[in-house]
Amino acid sequence: MPRYRLTIEYDGGPFVGFQRQSNGPSVQQAIEEAIEAFSGESATLFGAGRTDTGVHAEGQVVHFDLEQDKSAREVMGALNYHLKPNPVAVLEADVADPEFHSRFDAIARHYRYRIINRRAPLTFDQGYAWQVAVPLDAKAMHDAAQRLVGYHDFTTFRSIHCQAQSPLKTLDRLDVMRHGNEISVTAEARSFLHHQVRSMVGTLKLVGEGKWSADDVQAALEAADRHALGFNAPPDGLYLTRVVYPPK
């Protein structure tokens, strides 16, 4: 009974999120249905990150088991065929160790948040970035972001629906970089609280437009109170870009 590990990409726009929900189509359901279409088996898919409604992935990692013994190449081709027209693609497929677990074995998750800083509405990036018309100071955002890096109680940046056992997390990296009118926020941690990246980006936007200082960000963090939060950035700009596992 081989276990398959896939690296997948998806446009989160048409989905209620990665995980199966009763209220609409999910990425998990789309892939499970594609598995069944080509193999006849009802496999359960496990993912490294439970991305929210409208959140995208460029490097989500998932795993599932099959009764049949298929090559990884065959699995990738068949899934990509049966996934159409869903905006979900299998980028890589491997036969994994039978003990491999996409979620529990992950040692880091990387997210990227895209802001397009311009007056004009978005065309190509509608749904794929957050358009902010007011000019943002990316350097000030980056400096303020450094106050959040490290081991902290991130309660301020946590959704009330968050199921994590503890609000204590180590944020390894939070970089803000401008390239032309695009501002990218890169966040890396072993794991994140629900809405943590979008909450941090929403708060940094206040810094970028000069409404908050780096000290305000630090005070909000130290308050460990959801009410001290700026606001959540919209899901459109968020991408799960990479999941890291220990070297074999």
Next chain:
Amino acid sequence: MPRYRLTIEYDGGPFVGFQRQSNGPSVQQAIEEAIEAFSGESATLFGAGRTDTGVHAEGQVVHFDLEQDKSAREVMGALNYHLKPNPVAVLEADVADPEFHSRFDAIARHYRYRIINRRAPLTFDQGYAWQVAVPLDAKAMHDAAQRLVGYHDFTTFRSIHCQAQSPLKTLDRLDVMRHGNEISVTAEARSFLHHQVRSMVGTLKLVGEGKWSADDVQAALEAADRHALGFNAPPDGLYLTRVVYPPK
């Protein structure tokens, strides 16, 4: 009677092309209707490049006249408001010299063609790039491309529907560069023949997969015969990125 010059961006997917046609919606029509919606005037829009069905623009330049005297900022805001939900945005607006002509004054046009070189189908880039599954040698493509740079008879790379008076054109630049799995072809010239960029890219793809040599490309060019052509790349990957005018 002020003349306005706009730099615009559009997703060519839903349009029959830049120019008005009887068989479907055009970018020109969308903008002319937006002008009428905010000003009440029936202006005629002139564009620097007549992009084809499905071809995109990141930096098309257009001009039109109004009876009323509006500020460029007001024109930009009103057009962007009335253009919704069309995937067309005004990036910049200026009051132009009354003699300015977007098409006849242009001294160079820059195009970019995006190839995504991977086995997996496209998700985010569906309609916005050409997916090529077979591995391409971008270095070989770039080297062959240099045979096309310069003053030549480009009949081989010309659509039978091309309305240009002469097939003689000077191609200033044709660069092929790989970044990860994305291959970008950058083409610059004073003007191009109809389908010229897509024809050149289609031919270079044959070089990338090893079917054609640089000598084959040169022989096809020298044949000055449409039947010597490889084939046209699809419109999805083509972007008009910039139009250049003489310094004032």
